[in-house]
Amino acid sequence: MGGDNAPGVILDGTELARERYPGLRYVLFGDGPALEAGLRGRQKLKNCCSIVHAESVVDGAMKPSQALRKGRTSSMGLAIQAISDGTANVAVSAGNTGALMALSKFILRTMPGIDRPALVTLLPTRRGESAMLDLGANVECSSENLVQFAVMGAAYARVVLGVSRPKVALLNIGTEELKGNEEVKRAAEELRAADLRFEFVGFAEGNDLGKGGADVYVTDGFTGNVALKTMEGTSMLIADLFRRAFRNSPLSMLGYLMARGALRTLRAHLDPNTHNGGMFVGLNGLVVKSHGGANAAGIASAIGVAKDLAEGDLNGKIAEDMAQYVIQRPAASAEVLIP
């Protein structure tokens, strides 16, 4: 029921995912009659769906605290509960991010060894895609949090991007000796000292994000959120200037029409719908967050990521690397072991 065009676009996306990924089964949480009406005439989809009616819905304006009080029996709350109960392997939601995060944390709880879950997503780069985290779940982060984000981000990249030994970079700034705050510097020391299933490639700066030199970019939630939204805003700014520039003369307008195919390729690469499938990593269960404005292709992308995460045993990979880290760096990880 979440996002801008639910449940219609969610069902369309699920239909698309059914074609792309045969063999999956779907449990649809929401307004029973509306979902049944939506499945009418779609026999193939109907055959792999079951419906769980929910009395209420978490709307886009609901605050996390309200969601915790009132949202437990909402479609969102019941879907997350199904992950906790083991009746489903992974939840996908296009709904209210803050509410989804609060309910997921409350119902699923944080994984052993992880202090704080993080929000991770895929970014378009010159080379394809990279992962970035945290994107706003944690406004202030310790070096230990950043190390855990690196472990979680690397596991995510192994599963979702299919990279066997991901390159992990820490986002930092480049003014010589002033380079970075204490948390970033200490996290880098730890990551250099540990021998885990990823390669720590050191620091990256904001202008490296689009290059894709690393598979995973790690940062605190404040910086990550600003960086991600700055990428989106800059793309929109350029698109806007682009339209205006082309309107300037009939010749450029004609050029624009002739180049439309190329522009479509460009747009597809930058389209958030092709990089849909952010998630909260670090919980005892998998919850994928789709963009609220995703179209059917975007929903199908999120379902594809969800499928990869469940099949690739993301949390098992995180647990393995965290256990390794604790063995290798007992002092640094003490605060995680003894909360």
Add this chain to the structure above:
Amino acid sequence: MGGDNAPGVILDGTELARERYPGLRYVLFGDGPALEAGLRGRQKLKNCCSIVHAESVVDGAMKPSQALRKGRTSSMGLAIQAISDGTANVAVSAGNTGALMALSKFILRTMPGIDRPALVTLLPTRRGESAMLDLGANVECSSENLVQFAVMGAAYARVVLGVSRPKVALLNIGTEELKGNEEVKRAAEELRAADLRFEFVGFAEGNDLGKGGADVYVTDGFTGNVALKTMEGTSMLIADLFRRAFRNSPLSMLGYLMARGALRTLRAHLDPNTHNGGMFVGLNGLVVKSHGGANAAGIASAIGVAKDLAEGDLNGKIAEDMAQYVIQRPAASAEVLIP
């Protein structure tokens, strides 16, 4: 002597500035014979220039601490000293940012009432240009630092953008109740309570930077540096995808050629050379920082900003607003008054 193509491009830029802004006089600091050779055959430029020979140069790799030890008699050190001595009104450098910042702070010292100087620059937006600070001078910032950045940024916007009552926004993230860290929240309270010569318009997110809804975006140096470089990196990513997309088919290639005029307009708007003229605000003297890779037009832009700053009495405007702030909010500004 600073930047990628000094002193040639600096002289070309100064020549351009001479045409654009008649009546300015220039003191050129650097390798005397090289500068004299560069002025040969440029009689008009020569007439408004004097040369001060410096024995040494701060190179791009020099660390701020080395610059402080060895750079005092370099061309950069002497140029800043000239501002302190009052023999010049404003310094422009395309050299090493960290060294320029360290030498400027050491020689000019921080203005009364300002705890820490900040690095400010102009950003391209849909509406034209906005200012953003801090861009990396201060990795960790208190709420009081952010308030001072707002005052300094607003004064910069009044002088450089010519806005009589600038709109000032604080960069923040948008995950509902988790919104922002303590420093950002407290700075917002202070800015709401104070009545200064700008309008505090509240929080902005990363995707607002390109919209230009505010004239000034205030943030800590870590986030600001990452955001600015993310804008640059995203522009480069899009430009790269763009070139690749157009190479895909002969038709799009032809379209590209026809639309070249429009693309030039777009590129000019995003070109850092048209938004050149960052500076360190908050010092007892004006030091403008040009991009190291600036072309002649970029150097001329930086000189134009320098001219506006000197003529518009930037520091007088900052001092007035800080004095007002101290009267209006004595408790909040106590730490500034009694260091």
